[in-house]
Amino acid sequence: MADVLTQDDRPIVASEDVKRVGVIGAGQMGCGIAQVLAQAGYEVRLSDVDQEHLDSGLAKIRKNLERAVERGKLSSGDKDAALKRISTGLDYTIFEDCEIVIEAATENEEIKRQIFKTLVPHLKPEAIVATNTSSISITRLASVTDRPGRFMGMHFMNPVPVMKLVELIRGIATEEPTFQVVRDMTMRLNKTPAVAEDFPAFIVNRILLPMINEAVYTLYEGVGSVSSIDTAMRLGANHPMGPLELADFIGLDTCLAVMHVLYDGLADSKYRPCPLLVKYVEAGWVGRKAGRGFYDYSGDEPVPTR
Numbered sequence: 001m002a003d004v005l006t007q008d009d010r011p012i013v014a015s016e017d018v019k020r021v022g023v024i025g026a027g028q029m030g031c032g033i034a035q036v037l038a039q040a041g042y043e044v045r046l047s048d049v050d051q052e053h054l055d056s057g058l059a060k061i062r063k064n065l066e067r068a069v070e071r072g073k074l075s076s077g078d079k080d081a082a083l084k085r086i087s088t089g090l091d092y093t094i095f096e097d098c099e100i101v102i103e104a105a106t107e108n109e110e111i112k113r114q115i116f117k118t119l120v121p122h123l124k125p126e127a128i129v130a131t132n133t134s135s136i137s138i139t140r141l142a143s144v145t146d147r148p149g150r151f152m153g154m155h156f157m158n159p160v161p162v163m164k165l166v167e168l169i170r171g172i173a174t175e176e177p178t179f180q181v182v183r184d185m186t187m188r189l190n191k192t193p194a195v196a197e198d199f200p201a202f203i204v205n206r207i208l209l210p211m212i213n214e215a216v217y218t219l220y221e222g223v224g225s226v227s228s229i230d231t232a233m234r235l236g237a238n239h240p241m242g243p244l245e246l247a248d249f250i251g252l253d254t255c256l257a258v259m260h261v262l263y264d265g266l267a268d269s270k271y272r273p274c275p276l277l278v279k280y281v282e283a284g285w286v287g288r289k290a291g292r293g294f295y296d297y298s299g300d301e302p303v304p305t306r
């Protein structure tokens with residue numbers, strides 16, 4: 001532990017002392033984050049509310065690493081070592097020895113607030129808490145913890161092992177040493193940080209999600225079909241995925257949650273979630289992870305639903 005005192009007079013962990021990192025939520029993001037942490041040499045503690053999610057998450061990480069070995073990007077020994085560094089558990093006692101815990105559970109403020117309240121009594125006093133939220137106020141989330149100075153946003157992009165960016169967001173109370181430690185960790189993960197202020201949806205999603213929402217309006221108003229909209233944006237704007245394909249990839253529940261945060265937080269009607277997006281989420285058609293969104297994923301190839 002470094003001998004650095006900050007506003008709340010407790011020593012804060014130093015970058016070189018960060019060895020054990022917790023991840024809360026074994027969904028697509030939590031598993032991706034756990035994978036890149038383990039590959040970078042951190043001991044990872046991964047938790048979720050559901051043992052099945054932990055089992056399927058670990059299987060997904062194993063598959064990703066095996067694919068990297070097959071493609072000659074990773075040695076078999078490094079794959080085994082990375083897998084060995086990940087342990088799992090259903091309760092927060094697994095985080096007692098962690099220097100940093102990254103929350104990557106469902107994009108729902110109430111769920112996240114509950115997680116942080118339950119989590120902090122289990123942490124070392126000097127531990128840092130980060131959230132991978134796509135949109136929610138870092139300052140508000142920090143305020144439910146006993147350590148707003150040791151709290152910040154660390155927003156990875158999906159798929160985590162491939163995407164180079166991590167948005168770093170300070171809340172109003174985030175202390176500089178916290179920021180430095182999280183930035184150093186971002187670099188060790190071989191990612192590029194971009195600093196964003198604590199405004200609804202930060203930078204990437206402030207720009208990307210209204211574009212996706214507009215694509216859903218374009219579908220809703222019959223301007224184009226699912227495949228024509230996606231083809232238009234892939235070939236016409238050189239996007240690697242069409243906006244509806246990307247929405248399914250992100251999760252329509254997450255897309256809708258981000259639009260709500262933009263609409264509520266910025267009080268501007270241009271962020272109104274498209275009613276068709278709302279309907280798909282209400283139907284449980286939340287994208288790839290549910291087997292159905294703007295595409296149906298039950299067959300060999302995704303089939304457009306409209």
Ligand SMILES: CC(=O)CC(=O)SCCNC(=O)CCNC(=O)[C@H](O)C(C)(C)COP(=O)(O)OP(=O)(O)OC[C@H]1O[C@@H](n2cnc3c(N)ncnc32)[C@H](O)[C@@H]1OP(=O)(O)O
Pocket residue numbers: 064067071073133134156157158159160161162163204205208240241246250254
């Ligand atoms: C919502 C938020 O809060 C913020 C966000 O994340 S917004 C979403 C941001 N992400 C994007 O915009 C992604 C857009 N899509 C893409 O960039 C690309 O389609 C893609 C990288 C996902 C796939 O690329 P592709 O060229 O079509 O596919 P493919 O050739 O199969 O894969 C390229 C590499 O990515 C890897 N990859 C693809 N999907 C992956 C996944 N889900 N997990 C891990 N690795 C993956 C592949 O293994 C492959 O690796 P190698 O080069 O080492 O072999």
Ligand SMILES: NC(=O)C1=CN([C@@H]2O[C@H](COP(=O)(O)OP(=O)(O)OC[C@H]3O[C@@H](n4cnc5c(N)ncnc54)[C@H](OP(=O)(O)O)[C@@H]3O)[C@@H](O)[C@H]2O)C=CC1
Pocket residue numbers: 024025026027028029030047048049050053104105106107108111115132133134135155156157158249250251254289
């Ligand atoms: N999807 C994306 O492209 C991106 C998402 N993010 C953010 O990352 C976070 C996670 O998103 P993503 O991985 O896509 O979502 P997923 O739906 O894939 O995963 C969320 C996981 O969290 C679990 N969970 C729910 N409540 C709790 C809890 N109290 N404690 C622990 N785990 C819990 C869920 O379980 P169950 O399903 O049983 O509820 C699920 O396994 C969100 O904040 C999202 O905004 C950030 C960048 C990109």
